[in-house]
Amino acid sequence: MKIAILSNGPGNYSTKRLKEEAIKRGHDVSIIKYKECYASIEQNNPKVSYRGEDLGNFDAVIPRIASYMTMYGTAIVRQLEMQGIYTVSSSIAISRSRDKMRSLQLLAKYGVGIPKTVVSRNTTDIDDLLERVGGTPVIIKLARGTHGNGVVLAETKKAAKSVLQAFYLTNDDGTNILLQEFVKESEGTDIRAFVVGSRVVASMKRQSLDDDFRSNLHKGGEGTSVKLSEEEKKVAVKAAKAMGLNIAGVDLLRSARGPLVLEVNASPGFDIEKVTGRDVAGPFIEYIEQNAKRRNKKDKVGA
Numbered sequence: 001m002k003i004a005i006l007s008n009g010p011g012n013y014s015t016k017r018l019k020e021e022a023i024k025r026g027h028d029v030s031i032i033k034y035k036e037c038y039a040s041i042e043q044n045n046p047k048v049s050y051r052g053e054d055l056g057n058f059d060a061v062i063p064r065i066a067s068y069m070t071m072y073g074t075a076i077v078r079q080l081e082m083q084g085i086y087t088v089s090s091s092i093a094i095s096r097s098r099d100k101m102r103s104l105q106l107l108a109k110y111g112v113g114i115p116k117t118v119v120s121r122n123t124t125d126i127d128d129l130l131e132r133v134g135g136t137p138v139i140i141k142l143a144r145g146t147h148g149n150g151v152v153l154a155e156t157k158k159a160a161k162s163v164l165q166a167f168y169l170t171n172d173d174g175t176n177i178l179l180q181e182f183v184k185e186s187e188g189t190d191i192r193a194f195v196v197g198s199r200v201v202a203s204m205k206r207q208s209l210d211d212d213f214r215s216n217l218h219k220g221g222e223g224t225s226v227k228l229s230e231e232e233k234k235v236a237v238k239a240a241k242a243m244g245l246n247i248a249g250v251d252l253l254r255s256a257r258g259p260l261v262l263e264v265n266a267s268p269g270f271d272i273e274k275v276t277g278r279d280v281a282g283p284f285i286e287y288i289e290q291n292a293k294r295r296n297k298k299d300k301v302g303a
Contacts, residue, residue, distance in 0.1 A: 001027045001059040001292060006034040006076065008066060014270040018062060021281040025289070030058075035069060039079040046082040055080065060292040061087045062284075063094060064267050070098045086292045088284075092299055093244035094266040100143040101176045103243060103264060106303055110242035112235060113260045115139075115253065116181035123164045130157060133181045140164060143176035153182065183260065186253040190262060191226060193236035193250045194272050194280050196287050200233045202278035223275035235259045244301040246291070247284060 003022050007015040010031040022029045032050055040047040048055045061080055065073035078091035096102050107114050116133045130138060140163050142150035154160035160179070167177050188208040193200045205226040228236070232252060239261045240248035249268025253260045273280055 001289070002057060003027050003029050003060050003062065003288065004055065004058045005029065005031045005062045005064060006037075006073070007031055007064040008033050008035050008069070009064075013274075014267075015064060017270050017273065017281040018064075018284065021279075021285045025285055027285070034063075034065070034073050034076045037076045039076060041079075046079050048076055048079045048083070056083055056085070058085055060288050061085055062288070063087055063089050063091075065094055066267070067098060070095065081296055084295065086288075086295055088246055088288055088291075089266055090244060090296065090299060093301070096301070096303070097243045097245060097248070097264050097266040099176075100141065100178060100263060102303075104178075106242050106301060107239055107261055107264075109303075110238065112239050112242055113255075113258055115183055115255075115260050115262070118179045119143075119176050120164075120179065121168070121177070123161050123168070126157060126161050126164070129179055130160060133179050136160060137182045139178075139180040139182055140167065141178050141180065142167065143178055183253050183255045185256055189254075191228070191232070191252040191254065192223075192268070192272060193228060193232070193252060194268055195236050195240040195245075195248045195250055196280070196283045197246060198237055200228060200236050201283045202272050202276045202280050203228045203232075203236075204272050204275045223271065225276040225278075229259075232259045235261065239264050242301065244299050246287065 005015055005018055009015055015031060019029045019031060037048050037050045063077045074091040074095050077087055081087055081091060101119055104114055104117055118129050118132050120129055130136060136157055137153055137155045138160050140152045140154055152163050154163050190206055192204050192206060194202045203226055204223045206221045206223050208221050236250040236252065239250045243264045245264065245266055249265035251262040253262060270280060
């Protein structure tokens with residue numbers, strides 16, 4: 001097959017592993033910097049061009065869209081979909097997973113366990129807001145933050161009110177702000193499950209190395225291989241399906257009431273291979289081989 005990897009970082013580990021595995025399996029691979037692509041929009045003639053040439057002869061596209069390029073990146077993916085090209089992750093699934101409020105609403109709708117969450121645009125009802133998420137300490141986060149950025153732990157009601165006021169004053173782009181239950185028993189620890197199709201192909205535990213409540217590897221967290229329970233595997237796969245994603249990194253918390261999903265990542269990094277020794281690029285390409293000829297399926301999430 002002819003496969004295009006949409007990536008602005010051709011030298012990063014994830015992109016190199018996908019290219020390496022695809023070539024090993026006999027495919028022709030091109031890395032396309034989607035920020036340099038442009039879309040020609042006209043009636044019944046959708047086109048995407050890159051460095052002066054039209055992109056229309058690929059059998060499959062792997063979108064690796066950075067969070068800060070979501071709007072433009074998904075527009076390019078959508079244009080390729082309109083040309084009838086198979087994309088392993090759809091533009092709408094990527095978009096919904098990047099909006100924390102939207103994704104949590106959908107996870108709750110599909111019966112996936114999540115931390116108690118409240119969205120608000122005011123600080124006048126702070127007592128009621130905190131009561132609904134179990135009181136303090138409380139997690140306060142921007143709905144479009146990533147890699148642990150835009151996330152604060154407020155230990156007291158006074159601190160929570162101050163953080164909310166600061167977020168509202170500096171947040172003038174309409175981004176939603178979430179208050180979320182602090183799950184004490186998982187403090188500083190979470191689990192990343194790498195989902196391909198209907199199975200988890202690798203999983204790791206991420207642990208903060210200091211007093212930081214965030215376990216993101218980008219914040220200096222340490223990853224170790226971990227074995228998931230059958231319930232955790234089912235929750236991870238169910239969360240990916242709730243987003244309409246075929247490939248996803250699902251972040252879980254182990255709580256007293258069972259696994260809770262923090263978020264679902266549409267472009268999960270491949271550092272999990274280094275941590276666990278498990279191959280995830282292989283199953284990723286294998287999934288494309290099995291599904292590309294079926295073309296894009298109708299999105300069933302509906303929101």
